[in-house]
Amino acid sequence: MDIRTFKKMKIPDKSGVYFFKKGKPARAGGDILYIGKATSLKDRVKSYFRKDPKRKQASYGAGLIESRGPLIVKMVQDADKIDWQETDSVLEALILEAALIKKYQPKYNTKEKSDKSFNYVCITKDKRIAIVRGKTLDKEKFDSFFGPFPNGNQLQEALKIIRKIFPYYDDKKGTKGKDEFYKQIKLVPENLIENKNNIKNIKLLFEGKKKRILSNLKKEMKVCANKKEFEKAGEIKKQIFALQHINDVALIKQDSTFLHGLAGVGDPGNRGPEKKKNLVLSSRIEAYDVAHMSGKNMVGVMVVVEDGEIEKSEYRKFKIKTQTKANDIGALKEMLERRLVHTEWSFPGLIVVDGGIAQINIAKAVLIKMGLKIEVISVLKDERHKAKAILGDKKISLKYKKEILLANSEAHRFAINYHKNIRNKNFLI
Numbered sequence: 001m002d003i004r005t006f007k008k009m010k011i012p013d014k015s016g017v018y019f020f021k022k023g024k025p026a027r028a029g030g031d032i033l034y035i036g037k038a039t040s041l042k043d044r045v046k047s048y049f050r051k052d053p054k055r056k057q058a059s060y061g062a063g064l065i066e067s068r069g070p071l072i073v074k075m076v077q078d079a080d081k082i083d084w085q086e087t088d089s090v091l092e093a094l095i096l097e098a099a100l101i102k103k104y105q106p107k108y109n110t111k112e113k114s115d116k117s118f119n120y121v122c123i124t125k126d127k128r129i130a131i132v133r134g135k136t137l138d139k140e141k142f143d144s145f146f147g148p149f150p151n152g153n154q155l156q157e158a159l160k161i162i163r164k165i166f167p168y169y170d171d172k173k174g175t176k177g178k179d180e181f182y183k184q185i186k187l188v189p190e191n192l193i194e195n196k197n198n199i200k201n202i203k204l205l206f207e208g209k210k211k212r213i214l215s216n217l218k219k220e221m222k223v224c225a226n227k228k229e230f231e232k233a234g235e236i237k238k239q240i241f242a243l244q245h246i247n248d249v250a251l252i253k254q255d256s257t258f259l260h261g262l263a264g265v266g267d268p269g270n271r272g273p274e275k276k277k278n279l280v281l282s283s284r285i286e287a288y289d290v291a292h293m294s295g296k297n298m299v300g301v302m303v304v305v306e307d308g309e310i311e312k313s314e315y316r317k318f319k320i321k322t323q324t325k326a327n328d329i330g331a332l333k334e335m336l337e338r339r340l341v342h343t344e345w346s347f348p349g350l351i352v353v354d355g356g357i358a359q360i361n362i363a364k365a366v367l368i369k370m371g372l373k374i375e376v377i378s379v380l381k382d383e384r385h386k387a388k389a390i391l392g393d394k395k396i397s398l399k400y401k402k403e404i405l406l407a408n409s410e411a412h413r414f415a416i417n418y419h420k421n422i423r424n425k426n427f428l429i
Helices: 003-007 041-047 060-068 070-078 090-104 152-165 176-184 192-206 210-226 230-244 249-257 328-340 357-370 394-399 401-428
Strands: 016-022 031-038 081-086 119-124 129-133 142-149 284-293 296-306 316-319 350-354 375-381 387-391
Touching: 016 041, 016 070, 016 090, 031 041, 031 070, 031 090, 041 081, 090 142, 090 152, 090 192, 119 152, 119 192, 129 142, 129 152, 142 152, 152 230, 192 210, 210 230, 284 328, 284 401, 296 328, 296 401, 316 328, 328 357, 350 357, 350 401, 357 375, 375 394, 375 401, 387 401, 394 401
Parallel strands: 284 350, 350 375
Antiparallel strands: 016 031, 016 081, 119 129, 119 142, 284 296, 296 316, 375 387
8 A cells, every 4th residue: 555545535524533444355344454543543654654754755655664664664564454443532533442452363463473472451359450561461360351451551641541430440569558548639439339330331342332321320410310329420420521532631632642563663643753852751761781891791671760759660680692802882782682572561662772973873773673762861971880971852851861871870770780689690600
């Protein structure tokens, strides 16, 4: 398919789910190659045909490969039809996308048909909500489950929106104190009956049955009004309004900045032109550092800062396998290549590397190769390994200076400790 075919389509400027298809086999719907969601179906689908602005003279294929990646090009070229389905909100588009990926298993959505690396929303036997990775999902343990959801951060944001409409309990150990806090701000149910009803409505929402929820709520509101239970009727009225006017602004922002898996390459539809004036980045910052002693026991680390706070549960360690000498740039390249194939890990809005222009350039080269658009900043150190400059986009470095320095410092600490542990273990062997 090419840009001329796209221009003939009348794709709406509304939220929804789109389908790249190939051929017209006997079964309805054709062979679905890829399913994606969008805040604007028109803008998202159009982005698949956008040439690299830096390569105006390049042919369609060459320019797209440079900026999007070879797998994306193959998917677009293989497709001969695009369909779509509108939704009332981005939240509903996200839910519908997951249901359709599960149903059709398009080859360009996942690296494995089992979707083991993706997230699932599970409802426990005692009516609590859990997020579980596909590889650890035990279907027998849960009352029901929904997914796969390719992007963990978007799923978390979606559940925050749902929780404000239908409060629920988390299925996590050690959340008693958190539940008490949530109760004060009305993000957990008042009693078991309310919890049961809310879980029923959440299930219906994930099944794409919003109309049934609204119908049930309206009937319940009338019953309460007839019984003169006006306070309860008022609460139900608020739920109806919230469901009819879903406030998913945060999800819309994420939809324009986050990437999710397209066979390990990333959804090209999320790669529209950056709006640097507004500096809309995802709240996740990843920082990388390398540690070794004259090239021996070389290791690398990734640390995460989200919403200005370190997230130790997201940290990752890498034993460098491709470098035998003191080559920090080569080690950084290996680390990023290994990290970026993990589409089950949420992608960041900003990557922070330790070093200078060379480190920025190698990080950008890896991102281009993987078909990803993520900002890169580096922290330059003095002879005492203290930060003396931040290189990269000046607006980003000024606005996120505190978070950048925190991430860089934490990466250095974590890398040194990891290197010492590896070195001590090897010494004892």
